[in-house]
Amino acid sequence: MSEEILKKLAEAMYEGDSDLVETLTKEALDAGVAPGDIIEKGGVSALDRLGKDFSELVVFLPQLMLAGHAMNKLLQIVRPHLSEKEGASRGKIIIGTAKGDFHDIGKSLVATQLEVSGFEVIDIGTNVSTNEFIQKAEETGADIIAMSSLLTTSQYYMEDCIKRLNDEGKRGTYRVVVGGGPIRQNYAEKIGADGYARTAYGSVSLCKELMKKTPDTEFIAIDA
Ligand code: B12
Incomplete structure (x- = not known):
């Protein structure tokens, strides 16, 4: 049935x-x-x-x-x-789709899963520039910046955002996680993200793990 x-x-x-x-x-x-x-x-x-x-x-x-x-x-x-929120916030997450990319289904699914798992999620939409990611993270005091990309032409902006955070001495303030159709663990690791998950479900364990650790902790990949 x-x-x-x-x-x-x-x-x-x-x-x-x-x-x-x-x-x-x-x-x-x-x-x-x-x-x-x-x-x-x-x-x-x-x-x-x-x-x-x-x-x-x-x-x-x-x-x-x-x-x-x-x-x-x-x-x-x-x-x-989807299951109810679990009490106090597990952490604050800024999420968006990288510049040039208007795909929002996967990103929204990740946002929803994180939210019902107890995170405070601020979804800043699609076509988000590096400036906007960093500015919103600062404004809201986010713990995690989560970037999604479905287009190979847009995934470059994930790297750009991490580079900017490094250049501006802000990298240690945020955990950065990435995902989306063409994104693979080795790419996420190469650009210096803190973690990668293949699915929305995986993004929950990823962010929970990252919240337990210090910002300069080892890269975490969740292949689920
Ligand atoms: C639906 C769709 C569209 C819709 C989007 C509607 C919407 N509101 O999002 C529309 C029609 C608008 C569209 C447009 C285009 N699309 Co399109 N689209 C798709 C399609 C069929 C499905 C995408 C999708 O939603 N999948 C389902 C979701 C749930 O999966 P997901 O996003 O991967 O997310 C999961 C994981 O990746 C992960 N995840 C996602 N984000 C994150 C973030 C983090 C932090 C973490 C941890 C995990 C995570 O969790 C999610 C859930 O498990 C894909 C094909 C595909 N198989 O992906 C093509 C696809 C992505 N599109 C493609 C293309 C080329 C385009 C266009 C350029 C087409 C054109 N010629 O104009 C435009 C681009 C417009 C733009 N600038 O953004 C290509 C991309 C090729 C590439 N690698 O660059 C694909 C792969 C199709 C193909 N086979 O060629 N598209």
Whole structure:
């Protein structure tokens, strides 16, 4: 039963049919399907398939846009069903998508997971410049700067931000974590980030671990 709904949901997501996605997401929740499964099996799997088909010119930009819209609809419905916040803040996190990049689904998923796990999360959106990351981190007294990038052309700005923090003598004030589709552990390590996680779920253990340690602690990678 749940597998069947998730299959239909993934198909509606692939087709970018927001109305059907909304109906099936609600149906899945009513049927007791775990919110994490709805996100991963109903949403992310379809986006991955679309990404592959986009590379092979089977689908085009409008289809990606419709699916992006449908995925945000799914997240909007599922978000309140994720586990409750756990008491006092575990730490303050500034999160955004690097300059030039407007992809926001993965970044928002990471923000949501961190928030429901007890972090205070300030989501500064997409297309965030190095200046904005640093300025917002300073203004809010953030513990962690989290940067997302889905475009190889934008991932450079993660490196730029870390370099600027170093040049301005501010690197020790913040833990910096990075992630997103094309980001790999070796790249994150190379640019001098404090940590990398492959998924939104992994970002929670990553940030929890980093909050326990001093800023000059060893690089942490969570391949989950
Ligand atoms: C949907 C989509 C779009 C939508 C975005 C809608 C939206 N609101 O975000 C639209 C249509 C707008 C779009 C536009 C473009 N896109 Co696009 N898009 C996608 C697609 C299909 C899915 C992305 C997605 O949301 N995935 C699901 C989320 C959940 O995954 P995720 O972001 O990777 O996040 C997970 C992890 O990476 C991690 N994570 C993410 N961020 C962070 C941060 C931290 C700190 C941590 C720890 C972890 C973490 O956790 C998340 C959850 O587990 C991908 C294909 C793909 N498979 O990724 C292409 C893709 C990313 N797009 C691509 C391209 C080329 C473009 C365009 C340039 C197309 C064009 N010609 O205009 C434009 C760029 C516009 C811009 N300047 O940003 C390429 C990128 C190639 C590259 N490597 O550079 C891809 C890979 C498609 C492809 N195969 O070619 N896109």
